[in-house]
Amino acid sequence: MTEKHHDYTKTTPRFSATFDPFTVSQIQRAAATGIYDIRGGGTKRKLPHFDDLLFLGASMSRYPLEGYRERCGTDVVLGTRFAKKPIHLKTPVTIAGMSFGALSAQAKEALGRGASAVGTSTTTGDGGMTPEERGHSSTLIYQYLPSRYGMNPDDLRKADAIEIVVGQGAKPGGGGMLLGQKISPRVAQMRDLPEGIDQRSACRHPDWTGPDDLEIKIEELREITNWEKPIYVKVGASRPYYDVSLAVKSGADVVVLDGMQGGTAATQEVFIEHVGLPILAAIRPAVQALQDLGLHRKVQLIVSGGIRTGADVAKALALGADAVAIGTAALVALGDQSPDLAEEYAKLGTVPGAYDDWQDGRDPAGITTQDPTLSARLDPILGGRRLANYLSVLTMEAQTIARACGKSHLHNLEPEDLVALTIEAAAMTRLPLAGTDWYPGKAGF
Amino acid sequence: MQTIDLNTTTLRELNSRLQTENAGASWQVANPNGRHALAVGLTQPIEVTIEGHAGYYAAGMNQQASVVINGNAGQGVAENMMSGRVHVKGNASSSAGATAHGGLLVIEGDAGARCGISMKGVDIVVRGSIGHMSAFMAQSGNLVVCGDAGEALGDSLYETRIFVRGKVRGLGADCEEKDMTPEDRAIVTSLLEKAGVTDCKAEDFRLYGSARTLYHFNVDNASAY
Amino acid sequence: MCGIVGLFLKNRALEPELGRLTSQMLKTMTERGPDSAGFAVYNGAGKGxxxxxxxxxxxxxxxxxxxxxxxxxxxxxxxxxxxxxxxxxxxxxxxxxxxxxxxxxxxxxxxxxxxxSIELYKGVGLPEQVAAHFALEKMSGTHAIGHTRMATESAVTVAGAHPFSTGPDQCLVHNGSLSNHNSLRRQLVREGLRFETENDSEVAAGYLSWRLSKGEKLDQALKASLNDLDGFYTFVVGTRDGFAVLRDPVACKPAVMAETDDYVAFASEYRSFAGLPGIASAEVFEPEPQRVYHWEHAA
Structure with missing residues (x-):
């Protein structure tokens, strides 16, 4: 008997780095269907991110605060510039705009319950305000979008703040999209659309374009709401210095800046992966714009797109944001991507952690769906509790870091508490490369 | 009838007074001089007459009130109106009645571009002509135009009915002419009457509506998205 | 992003009033453009x-x-x-x-x-201050174009204020935002044009001057710009004898015109017209997209 030997005359099969297996499957999918790929979520590629920054804890030159005893404030006030009734939150972690339509009513309710439990805000989305959502959110931000689906002056007056959406990180320059599977009778009725049709909403507002007209729109919204509500302006990260400057010139109380990691209910894959800036690259120019106008901390900045941990929260604040918003992470906290659903994800051709067909409305977790059977799976009370737990952890983690840096309030974190691990991150944030006092563009080493 | 003179009163004072007024009251606004956001966010069945030109968003988000503009109206007149009536005696600028959910908007002169954009149930009657891209993505309600319509009428239309008496320079994607039924004619007659238009007959209008080919994604329509 | 005004006098008796009327119109556009302002006044000159x-x-x-x-x-x-x-x-x-x-x-x-004929003034600051610096109110002339600027992507400087003049007796003001001006600027630089700023509107002005220098008439040059300039724009263009208006095919940026036997006026909003004589009986209309509107004095 001769032993079988490996055939050393051949190399192992080798995949192209350019045409890798995923790319090949994309080409095959496009060739088979003739339709661009639509999915939910945010960008999935590796990008420069908060992981590329590190905090410098206190040691000899600075003194830390005691972790469990000494006070470290987390509250934040938003909308102090013009609004008579600014928003007071107990934690600077807010819930980003997600629509009823994209999400089930149960998911919206769970978001409201979780956020209210820890004293933070939730945000409506493209599709109007549901009574459940208003009822379960102690602080509710009402989005004012190009489509104006469900836009109602009564709801406007019921809101605690108004967020004018110019764009979002997943698709700056793009409009909304909700495919027919999710246009249930209730969603259709709220949006005044026929049931079950594919709904694509506009990328520009119907009655204004540009900051000169936005200024007039903001005046109208303030006149209708007695100058009480803070007016947020949300932009997708693309030209943050100019966009933030112009939002401020138009009269915004708060600017929301959403990086390309920010999710969407549904849009083209090519849009999600190839348009916009990672949030890490967008914060510095945005803060610079506010500083140049003398309005940093007076017009508040909320950043979003890929916030996962208390470290991300602390880093965003240290870079100059006043608060952050979470979307994808909040959905995970509710139960999205749960390993318990592995079998059902398998039926949809995916695995826990990678599910992104939010547009199809077949979410086994009952979150990104309008199917009554599926959405009934999400217990809003339990989901709300999980979200509250997660928000508490984010807040405590951020406090842990802030105390280690000797801060008695999260807002006293500053860029000088951070260093960059990579040259890319150093260039984007103008933080020194770890162990040096240098960043690209700065002379000397 | 009480008068508010905008030469001596601030916009804030004007709107807060009108917004807190009780049903049945009647107000006249003097010297509007094209100011923006006049008579916005009204909630009661009151009557307001603006004696001159109005700027952007006049009578925006109206509920129940009846607002007459004795002049031209700027961009977005009666935008997102829920109910009530807004009557422009002169011309209206672009985006008249944008996203409005209900009520009646009457424009005696011409309306600019994007008249009735994304309208969601409002009825709009224009005695003159309308500009390009009117009724873009219009969802429901009726747009009655006694004059002509500009390019790309009813582009990406949903279920709004568009009635035009004059020439249509061009139809937008997915908008097509439809046969007028007796019910359609009754809608036109009733709206003309409500709008006080006495010199046009329903028989002279043509109906345009959605061909509904964009309701579900189809590869052959890809360029229209 | 801005406010635009323009006034073309048909009735010569109004010429001493040109500056005063233009100044009024410009001031009402302050909110649309608080960063800087400028204006061109055409008042003729001696022969030769x-x-x-x-x-x-x-x-x-x-x-x-x-x-x-x-x-x-x-x-x-x-x-x-x-x-x-x-x-x-x-x-x-x-x-x-x-x-x-x-x-x-x-x-x-x-x-x-x-x-x-052209005189062109601009400065940083509120339109009212800029107009006052140059005593616009006292100027007379045949037509004038003014602009108030809210800077978008280029700096707030005097050079970045409108109008832009890139050819004899020509000037342009712009409300909107072009999306292909960088490539076009490089192309025009190869053709020998010079630009002072990074401003998209200066490229539009240069583009028109370039076409005019090739012997085209103003309306031909404006028609051509519909193919070559991408983005959003409402332009008002001044020439020695008149002015022209053009809006892009989407026509998002506001524009309104008023015409009487005495004048043609242009503005971003109606309220700029409030102080014009006989405005109550003027024909007021919005220019259509892609259509060149052109008024000229007999040379």
Missing amino acids: QRKMTVRGLSDGNIGSFEAGFLEIIGGSGEVHKRHDHVILIYAAEHEPAVRAYVDMFDDGVAFASSGE
């Missing part, structure tokens, strides 16, 4: 004479600037100072030498416009 507007003059440099200018033209010219601008008047034959002199002078001095 040219005039040039130059900015950046101060007590420190006016003396040497004026002396050098008079030397070039051999003494037979005029210098009128208004705030930090001067109007130079000289015989047409001296045009190249005067232009070269201004370009070379440096010390913050910059060319603003030249031609037979």
